[in-house]
Amino acid sequence: MIKVIIIDDESRICSLIKILGKWDEMGMTVVGTAGNGEQALELIRAHQPHIIITDIKIPIMDGLEVIKQTKYERIPAHFIIISGYQEFEDAHRALQYGVENYLLKPINEMSLNDTLRKIQTKILNEANAKQIMSTVKHEAIHNRKLIQSQLIQQMVEVPNLFPNSFEVIESVVKYLYHPAYFGVVFTIDLMNTPNKKLEKDLRNEIVKDMNCFFSDDFACYSNWNMLFCLVNAEIDDYERIKSSLEEILNSLNNKLIRLWRVTCGISMGHKALRSDIMQEAIVASRFRLTSASGTLFEFINIQKEGAGFGAQLIADTKHALSTAYTQGIVIAMDREINGTCVQHINPNKCFKELLELGEYLIELLTDKLAVNELEAIRRRYEHNLFRARNVQELLETAKLTLIQELKSTQTSQSQEAQEYIFSIKQHIDLNFSKPIVLKDVADLVHLSPEYLSSLFKKETGMNFKDYLIQVRIDKAKVLLKARPHLSISEICSAVGYPDQAYFSKMFKRVVGLSPSQYRKVFS
Structure with a gap:
């Protein structure tokens, strides 16, 4: 229930507002009225109302002082100012305190209820936003490592799109209470032929060592022959972190069997979470190309000068x-x-x-x-x-x-095959929101379904069904980011999936997150 307090030194005005307001219809209740500023503050502190309707000219403490004190005490109420034409300047001053609503005397029933409905919408939206944030934080506790890994991946692969500040990211990635972030990148160079199992074993060993030194103070993401880590620590912990990383490198590189060299790049601590952190560590690690691998490279100490190839x-x-x-x-x-x-x-x-x-x-x-x-x-x-x-x-x-x-x-691709594939992709791109089956597409280009399936796989490297899924999921990702007003069900229908459960299953299989998780983290 939305709580309302009315403040006016004329009791008949308070009674009139109580009569004119459609309180039940809007889920509101008047929890009290006050005739002066002092009584008003007592009521406000006691009831913590959502809406305060106040005249400006009231005894002891005027309406503007009541607003100022309420804001000072961080009571999140919405205000409606009642004013006459001669009090316009006072009403204008109220804008300085964030008051957006005012009513002119004599009070009109329609104006009063229209203003109340506008505030009701704001209050409901605020409550909904709080609920969403609460859900995100709750899910973050269970999916923290996955979400942290996804965010580090974004810092590495799409740094220009990585937001500088975003409430959900802050709430998820600030998984500890230290004020600074350090980027750390390990690069594994195998001395012989690439060996995925050996690389995986080495990455796991590095993660195990990082856990020993930093416990839950770090998150990581691995790709190729690299492990990207985000370490959360105090701003003056740089030397301690450096020493720990050197110990990890020494442990890995001093094995008797010389099948690999592991190099590490580190960035200085940043107080804001930005893609620069990881990019600086990547830049530092690249200096193994001109220096000895198997050592620690610090971004602050690397040579910034020097030419490229030309x-x-x-x-x-x-x-x-x-x-x-x-x-x-x-x-x-x-x-x-x-x-x-x-x-x-x-x-x-x-x-x-x-x-x-x-x-x-x-x-x-x-x-x-x-x-x-x-x-x-x-x-x-x-x-x-x-x-x-x-x-x-x-x-x-x-x-x-x-x-x-x-x-x-x-x-x-032969020219003929290119034309077939282009026509099919164009058809999918224009009709992905409708039912699409291989036989219908084969009829469209006058080929048998079997031949079309084989040709599509040969020319694109994907089978027809997987390509259709990829297109629909890509379209869904765009809608999830760009159209926050659309529900998951509406997006599901818009990209050609009649069954929301199946859509969510396919989305998670392709992206690694559910549609709602993807929207909350990356929108």
Whole structure:
């Protein structure tokens, strides 16, 4: 029930308001009336009302003082000012205290109830927001590690979209009470061929060691041959954290069997949770490309100067990519491999230049491939670059990967197959909200369902059903972020799922979070 207090030194005005208000209809009740400011404050403190209707000219303490004192005592009430035309200046002063509603005398029934309804809507919205926040925090207790890992992933993979401040993130990631965050990145370089099991075992060992030193003061996310950690500590704990990380590295790198080297990058403590924290640690860890691996690199101490590979390499390689001249890529890269002087370059700038070449290739292929295929190329390219152990290997990896992706694209699709696949994807993109089955799509392009299924898998790397699910889930993710007013049920229908339970199951399988969790954390 919404509680209301009325303040006016004329009892007939208080009685009139009580008569005119449609209290029951709006779920409200008048819990008291007061004839002066002193009585009003006693009532306000006793009842903690949601709405206070007050005249400005009241004895002992005027209405403005009542408002000021109520705000000072942090009582979250909404105010309605009653004023005459001659009191307009006083009503205007009330705006300084956040009062948004006022009624002119004589009081009109319609105006009174319209104002009350407007405030009722605000109060209900506030209550709903509090309930949502309470639910998020409750779920965060049970899903804390998963959500923390998702947030670190966002800091790593989409840093430009990572919000600088967001209440849900603060409530979830501030899982302890220390005022600073440190980014830590471990990179595993295997001396022989890549071994996923060995990498996984080493990551697990690092997590175990981090738990020993930092207990619940850290969260992590792993990808490729890297482990990304967010450590929560005091701002002056930097030396202690450094010492712990060096001990972990020494333990891992001093094994008798020399099959790997583990390097670590660390950023200084930040008082705000920003993507910079993780990006600085990543930048620091890249300096193993020009220095000895197996050591700790601090962002504050790394060399910020130094050149990249240079404009000539970028220009020549881009030209070779645009003309599909693979030998041109070889010539440009080999010239750099043979002529690079490691002492005078900045590995971070070199890494960014090679990433730029990958993005240029994707730009060239945009009209030929679907979004998920382009994203797969980006992931493979970045994954290979991250595995390089020195600058020469970085260039060699970029060269081989660019040539492989270019050749793969050239030979994978005939013109006829491209047209079929384009038509099918276009049909899915325009009709994803409607029922879509393979047979109907096959009829549309005059192919048998069996042949179409085989062709689609061969040309896209995905079967038809999985592609349709991916498109619908991608559309759902966009709606969850951009349309907060839509319910999960409405979004489910909008992307072609008649069954909300099945939609939620598919969404969680693809994304790793339920639709409601995804909206709460990433919207």
